[in-house]
Amino acid sequence: MPDELLHLENIKKYFGLRGGVPWRQAQAVKAVDDVSFVVRKGETVGLVGESGSGKSTLARVATRLLDPTAGRVEIGGVDVTKVSGRKLRPVRRKVQMVFQDPQASLNPRQSVGTILTTPFRAQGIRPTKIQLVELLEQVGLSAEHLDRYPHEFSGGQRQRIGIARALSVQPELLVCDEPVSALDVSIQAQVLNLLADLRDELGLSYVLVAHDLAVVRQVASRIAVMYLGTIVEEGPAAEVYDHPAHPYTRALLSAVPVPEPGAVRDRIVLTGDVPTPISPPSGCPFRTRCYKAEDICSTKRLVLEAVAGSNEHKAACYLPEI
Amino acid sequence: MSSSVAGAVSPTRLALRRVRRDRSARAGVALVVGLIVVAAAAPLLVKLAGQDAYTYHIDLLDPARGNAPKGAIGGVSGDHWFGVEPLTGRDLFSIVVLGLRTSLFIAVVVTLITTVVGTLVGISAAYFGGWYDAVVSRLVDFLFGFPQLVFMIALGIIVPGGFPRWLLLILVLSVFGWAGLARLIRNQARSLVAREFVEAARSVGSSGWHVVTRELLPNLLGPVLVVATMAVPGYIGAEAALSFLGVGVPPPTPSLGRSISDSIAWVYTGADPWFLVFPGAALFLAVLGFTLLGDSVRDAFDVRLRRAN
Ligand SMILES: Nc1ncnc2c1ncn2[C@@H]1O[C@H](COP(=O)(O)OP(=O)(O)OP(=O)(O)O)[C@@H](O)[C@H]1O
Ligand SMILES: [Mg+2]
Numbered sequence: 001m002p003d004e005l006l007h008l009e010n011i012k013k014y015f016g017l018r019g020g021v022p023w024r025q026a027q028a029v030k031a032v033d034d035v036s037f038v039v040r041k042g043e044t045v046g047l048v049g050e051s052g053s054g055k056s057t058l059a060r061v062a063t064r065l066l067d068p069t070a071g072r073v074e075i076g077g078v079d080v081t082k083v084s085g086r087k088l089r090p091v092r093r094k095v096q097m098v099f100q101d102p103q104a105s106l107n108p109r110q111s112v113g114t115i116l117t118t119p120f121r122a123q124g125i126r127p128t129k130i131q132l133v134e135l136l137e138q139v140g141l142s143a144e145h146l147d148r149y150p151h152e153f154s155g156g157q158r159q160r161i162g163i164a165r166a167l168s169v170q171p172e173l174l175v176c177d178e179p180v181s182a183l184d185v186s187i188q189a190q191v192l193n194l195l196a197d198l199r200d201e202l203g204l205s206y207v208l209v210a211h212d213l214a215v216v217r218q219v220a221s222r223i224a225v226m227y228l229g230t231i232v233e234e235g236p237a238a239e240v241y242d243h244p245a246h247p248y249t250r251a252l253l254s255a256v257p258v259p260e261p262g263a264v265r266d267r268i269v270l271t272g273d274v275p276t277p278i279s280p281p282s283g284c285p286f287r288t289r290c291y292k293a294e295d296i297c298s299t300k301r302l303v304l305e306a307v308a309g310s311n312e313h314k315a316a317c318y319l320p321e322i
Numbered sequence: 323m324s325s326s327v328a329g330a331v332s333p334t335r336l337a338l339r340r341v342r343r344d345r346s347a348r349a350g351v352a353l354v355v356g357l358i359v360v361a362a363a364a365p366l367l368v369k370l371a372g373q374d375a376y377t378y379h380i381d382l383l384d385p386a387r388g389n390a391p392k393g394a395i396g397g398v399s400g401d402h403w404f405g406v407e408p409l410t411g412r413d414l415f416s417i418v419v420l421g422l423r424t425s426l427f428i429a430v431v432v433t434l435i436t437t438v439v440g441t442l443v444g445i446s447a448a449y450f451g452g453w454y455d456a457v458v459s460r461l462v463d464f465l466f467g468f469p470q471l472v473f474m475i476a477l478g479i480i481v482p483g484g485f486p487r488w489l490l491l492i493l494v495l496s497v498f499g500w501a502g503l504a505r506l507i508r509n510q511a512r513s514l515v516a517r518e519f520v521e522a523a524r525s526v527g528s529s530g531w532h533v534v535t536r537e538l539l540p541n542l543l544g545p546v547l548v549v550a551t552m553a554v555p556g557y558i559g560a561e562a563a564l565s566f567l568g569v570g571v572p573p574p575t576p577s578l579g580r581s582i583s584d585s586i587a588w589v590y591t592g593a594d595p596w597f598l599v600f601p602g603a604a605l606f607l608a609v610l611g612f613t614l615l616g617d618s619v620r621d622a623f624d625v626r627l628r629r630a631n
Contacts, residue, residue: 065521089527097525105518109333109540118536119526149332162522169526 004077005173005205006039006062006095011071013057030277031057032068033229036304039173044199044206046216046237048252049226052274055209056100058226059175062207063097064088076172089122096166098176102158102183106150112136112161113146119168127168135164138201139194156187160194167198175207180215192219214256217241222312225249228285229277231304235313243322245307245315248286284318292319334543340622347618353611357604361423368416371403375420375576379411388593395596404600407581408588414600421576422604424488429557431492436499437550443500444507445534445542448515458504465501471567478569487571495560503549507542514541544623551616555609562605578605 012035014028032054039045049055060066061073064080073081075091083091099105106115116135120127133143139160150158159179166174176195180188196219198204210216216223216237223241224234225248233246244250251268272289275281281288287297296318304314308322331339341347360367368374384392391406393399404414447458474494481490514520515538523537539546562579564570571577578601585598 060521063525065525092525092527097521099518099522101518105522107519107523107537107541109543110537111332118523118528118532122523122527122529122532151333165522165526 003041004038004074005041006037006207007072007074007077008035008037008058008062009072009074011035011037011058011061011073012069013054013061013066014069027278030229030280032061033277033280034071035226035229035231037062037224037231039205039207041172042203042205043222044208044220046213046220046223047207047209047226048213048216048223049211050274051211052228052277053226054229054277055211055226056177059097059177059207059209063095063175064092065097093123093169094171095173095175096169096171098159098162098166098174098179100178100182102155102162103150105162106158108150111147111149115150115161116146116165116168119165123169135168136161138167138198139164154187155183156191159183159191163191163194163198167202171204173205173207175209177209178211179208181211188215195219212256213241213252217256225252228274228280230285230316232286232317233315234304235307235310235315239310239313243307243313245313245320245322246286246317247290247292247319247321249315250321251291284316294319334540337544337622341618344618344622346614347622350611350614350616350618353607354615357422357608357611358426360419361426364419364423367419368413371413371415372401373413373416375412375416376574377412379406379413381411388591391594391596405596407584408594408597414597417576417581418578418600418604421578421581421601422608424571424576425558425561425578425605426608428488428491428495428561429554432495432499432557433550433553435492435496436503436553437546439496440500440503441507441539441542441546442534444504445511445538446530447504447508448511449520449534449538450530451515455508458508462501462505465498466505468498470498474564475567475569478564488575491561491564491570495557499553499557503546503553506549507545510542510545511538514538544619548616548620548623551612551619554612558605558608558612 011032012030013032014030016028035054035058037045037058047055047058057066061068061071064073064075068081071081072079076094078091080088080091110118113132116132117127120131129143129146132146136142136145141157141160141164145153145157145161150161153161159182163174163179174195179195180191183191192215195206195208199206206219208216208220213223220237222235223237224231225240225246226232227248233240233244233249240249241253244253247268251270254268268291270289275285275288281298283296283298283300284290284293284302287293290297302316302318304316307313307315307320389409391408391411393405395405399405401413404418406412407414407417443458447455477490477494478487520533520537523533528537558578561570561577562582565577565579566583568580568583570579573580581601582598582605585594585601588594588597
């Protein structure tokens with residue numbers, strides 16, 4: 001499809017527990033295990049899941065920071081799975097990442113001006129000061145911040161600088177890996193609003209990674225729910241919120257405070273620990289913690305299937321809620 | 323925020339400012355600069371003293387005391403400021419300042435080479451990883467396990483006399499010297515490589531060279547500077563030791579190490595302990611200066627050098 005910005009097909013990313021030697025890699029962490037994922041122009045896709053479910057790994061594969069163990073990465077309709085080095089530059093520009101930890105994502109030894117100059121330099125361009133100031137103003141900072149160093153900023157300001165850097169190469173898609181989880185609650189909304197404003201101004205698309213559904217609720221047009229390296233449910237945001245099909249999604253949703261007063265949602269408390277991604281359960285990965293699990297759930301790994309009455313809304317469950 | 327009142331200052335510049343304010347650093351800098359000036363101007367100083375390092379002054383020696391210098395303090399006089407060498411009567415001041423010149427030159431050049439090579443190899447091994455890192459790490463292990471001293475002595479014997487010794491010394495010390503720094507920098511850089519700013523640079527398409535020199539190197543400047551300043555006295559000592567063992571710069575070129583080596587017998591017999599004092603003091607001051615400087619650089623950059631595993 002021409003309007004597909006990002007197309008991930010059957011992506012697997014396994015980390016060898018002991019690096020280097022092939023005969024020891026039998027024990028691999030299956031961080032992402034057969035995930036297909038598409039982002040179209042203008043979309044904001046929320047990628048939700050507990051800690052360790054493989055969200056950051058998938059984000060890094062999408063931005064070509066990590067090579068997938070198997071599968072295909074297409075950016076703007078071009079297969080870039082095997083492309084590397086210099087040839088990758090013009091393509092990867094289109095997909096940029098905003099990182100989780102604004103402290104670690106800015107080089108402490110570089111001034112903001114230098115940090116923002118780096119992306120231009122990588123393309124062989126010498127940016128004017130006006131260009132750099134424009135970038136800063138786009139994210140709500142100003143020219144006076146250009147000569148400052150990261151340690152002089154608050155967390156929210158640092159994240160703004162990280163966003164400005166990502167914008168400098170004029171990307172079409174921003175992959176934001178838990179962009180606000182390291183920030184004070186009072187500042188989270190400001191940064192999320194900034195992202196929403198930028199989307200409208202610049203016609204950006206987003207993948208918004210979060211570990212709870214509350215953060216993506218206001219901004220996402222589509223939602224994908226990850227559990228133990230796989231996507232267990234995805235679909236239009238409203239449908240997933242109102243009619244979650246997968247028990248795991250229901251459990252996540254039940255933890256989100258209900259906006260309208262009076263309304264009560266049954267709280268589903270998940271018991272047990274997340275199984276290790278080294279040897280995930282057979283069949284449905286969620287069955288060990290699922291409140292409806294039956295024998296059939298341990299038989300075979302499911303693929304995402306359309307939920308009754310919809311073709312956009314898909315879930316991987318033997319016993320869907322609807 | 324006091325820092326914003328003073329204007330934005332980079333962390334590196336802040337650290338250098340701390341070095342400048344530190345008293346023992348200033349003493350170290352004064353010593354180092356002083357010795358470098360002396361070393362650089364050594365031929366001039368020797369001319370000023372009206373002497374050279376090669377002329378024998380047999381008349382100044384006392385055959386009755388085994389050709390030790392006549393007079394007090396090793397024969398110090400208006401002509402011979404540090405006295406003369408026993409047995410030959412050569413001017414000791416000339417020998418010391420020219421010897422200092424040789425030692426400092428070799429030590430500084432070796433330090434420059436090993437610092438540049440060790441830093442680049444260490445950072446790139448951490449950043450690129452994989453087989454390159456494996457090869458570098460094995461090579462470093464190999465160089466560490468290698469019996470350097472024996473090798474250098476053997477090499478000193480094998481290499482034809484026509485090959486300039488100072489160049490041989492620089493080459494050999496450099497070949498073995500970069501490994502320690504490379505290992506240390508590699509281990510420090512490994513934790514940096516995992517930081518997100520490195521990924522950020524990669525995702526906008528920065529080259530490996532850019533990441534190594536612009537993103538990683540500035541964060542490792544502290545350890546690099548500390549190791550480099552601490553390395554200089556080490557190489558001064560190494561050059562002296564090799565000259566002491568007779569595989570350094572050959573006579574009659576002055577060398578602090580060889581002078582000290584020669585002096586031991588005179589100290590031992592008590593015939594002329596001053597022969598040790600002057601070259602020994604020069605060596606001591608050089609080592610002290612760089613060590614003081616290195617110490618305060620370490621404090622200023624707050625470098626905790628982890629023990630290389
Ligand atoms: N470089 C790596 N080497 C080995 N294992 C890794 C590596 N990176 C991630 N993993 C493992 O892969 C799994 C998925 O990690 P990932 O960081 O993608 O999860 P996440 O969903 O982003 O979690 P969080 O919400 O905590 O950020 C985890 O079990 C993690 O330990
Ligand atoms: Mg993560």
